[in-house]
Amino acid sequence: MANLLITGAAGFIGANFVHYWLARHPADRVVALDALTYAGNINNLDGAMANERFRFVHGDIRDGELMEQLLADADIDLLVHFAAESHVDRSIHGPEAFIDTNVVGTHVLLQAARKVWLEEKRIDRPVLFHHVSTDEVYGSLASDDPPFTEQTPYAPNSPYSASKAASDHLVRAYHHTYGLPVTTSNCSNNYGPYQFPEKLIPLMLLNMLEGRSLPIYGDGRNIRDWLYVEDHCVGIDGVITHGRRGETYNIGGNNEWANIDIVQLICRLLDQRFGRDPSLAERFPAAPAAGGGRSEELITYVTDRPGHDRRYAIDATRARNELGYQPAESFETGIEKTLDWYLTHEAWWRAVMDGSYREWVERHYAQG
Ligand code: NAD
Numbered sequence: 577m578a579n580l581l582i583t584g585a586a587g588f589i590g591a592n593f594v595h596y597w598l599a600r601h602p603a604d605r606v607v608a609l610d611a612l613t614y615a616g617n618i619n620n621l622d623g624a625m626a627n628e629r630f631r632f633v634h635g636d637i638r639d640g641e642l643m644e645q646l647l648a649d650a651d652i653d654l655l656v657h658f659a660a661e662s663h664v665d666r667s668i669h670g671p672e673a674f675i676d677t678n679v680v681g682t683h684v685l686l687q688a689a690r691k692v693w694l695e696e697k698r699i700d701r702p703v704l705f706h707h708v709s710t711d712e713v714y715g716s717l718a719s720d721d722p723p724f725t726e727q728t729p730y731a732p733n734s735p736y737s738a739s740k741a742a743s744d745h746l747v748r749a750y751h752h753t754y755g756l757p758v759t760t761s762n763c764s765n766n767y768g769p770y771q772f773p774e775k776l777i778p779l780m781l782l783n784m785l786e787g788r789s790l791p792i793y794g795d796g797r798n799i800r801d802w803l804y805v806e807d808h809c810v811g812i813d814g815v816i817t818h819g820r821r822g823e824t825y826n827i828g829g830n831n832e833w834a835n836i837d838i839v840q841l842i843c844r845l846l847d848q849r850f851g852r853d854p855s856l857a858e859r860f861p862a863a864p865a866a867g868g869g870r871s872e873e874l875i876t877y878v879t880d881r882p883g884h885d886r887r888y889a890i891d892a893t894r895a896r897n898e899l900g901y902q903p904a905e906s907f908e909t910g911i912e913k914t915l916d917w918y919l920t921h922e923a924w925w926r927a928v929m930d931g932s933y934r935e936w937v938e939r940h941y942a943q944g
Pocket residue numbers: 583584585586587588589590609610611612613614615616617635636637638657658659660661662663677681708709710711740762763764765766767772
């Protein structure tokens with residue numbers, strides 16, 4: 577039985593992880609912390625709110641006093657750290673928030689864990705700080721390079737990946753210097769329910785539905801390794817449960833796709849759905865498929881992202897051998913599930929896109 581503090585719990589992966597953990601670990605209690613930035617959405621936790629093993633706290637990981645108080649008062653023995661600024665394009669336009677949350681915020685959490693767990697010895701059970709990181713810390717691969725292993729040297733290229741790399745190093749240092757029990761997972765691109773529509777897959781899908789252009793950066797041949805978000809949750813669970821303390825584990829889907837191929841796939845799948853289901857044309861009249869056209873007509877090549885990494889690919893041999901990790905979802909089924917989710921959660925994404933969910937957050941969770 578564990579008491580978890582999950583940071584960034586109202587974001588995309590954090591919220592999926594909360595639902596996953598409550599379902600899979602019926603004896604555990606979860607404190608979900610989130611600052612509710614533009615990317616955090618309290619509605620993502622709807623299904624958990626009524627659970628008596630669950631509690632939401634509106635707070636910032638940079639608030640050291642609050643972090644210490646939560647760790648001690650809620651008797652936390654497992655901290656799972658998702659909170660971050662996560663979007664590469666935003667990091668290019670404004671790196672400061674990435675340093676503040678990803679580097680300083682992670683360090684504040686580490687300090688709090690060290691104080692409460694190691695110095696004050698407030699918890700009398702084994703403890704763990706699990707840090708959720710990214711494959712982007714390893715930099716960019718050429719088309720014939722082998723995938724990233726845990727031994728690949730760090731070479732972050734964007735302010736986002738540099739801030740995540742810095743946080744990984746701090747986590748490692750707290751283990752080596754102070755003996756803090758830590759694990760880190762470095763995962764590839766996730767997709768699935770609750771993903772904020774600034775990221776490739778939901779952005780493209782919702783633009784198709786609304787008849788907006790589909791902006792492909794550069795030549796569209798940049799490659800990412802896509803993993804269904806629940807498979808990421810299973811991987812993190814494996815690392816927490818069986819991973820060696822002080823180690824890092826790569827988690828990936830063995831599923832490399834060029835961006836343009838993914839966008840064309842979603843175009844085809846959506847057009848087929850419009851063909852099968854006439855109600856979609858009524859609900860989304862601006863979609864090309866509603867008028868007998870093809871979603872692909874919306875594809876527009878635009879100026880490349882500065883410093884755009886060409887290819888990411890994960891070698892998950894360590895996770896497979898040591899944890900028995902294997903993604904369960906195929907890309908074909910995962911992408912269909914994702915389409916289903918966005919088509920049946922129109923109110924969710926409309927509120928996200930028109931900002932009305934933020935007004936609700938501000939009314940209910942005013943700071944101070
Ligand atoms: P997200 O942007 O959807 O969610 C981040 C959450 O953190 C939001 O709810 C936000 O409100 C919260 N947050 C931000 N700053 C905070 C602060 N100072 N204090 C408390 N909460 C704060 O991100 P995501 O895609 O869910 O990513 C979660 C984690 O997983 C990140 O650490 C990211 O680097 C990592 N990751 C993401 C992917 C991916 O494909 N999305 C892949 C690998 C690793």
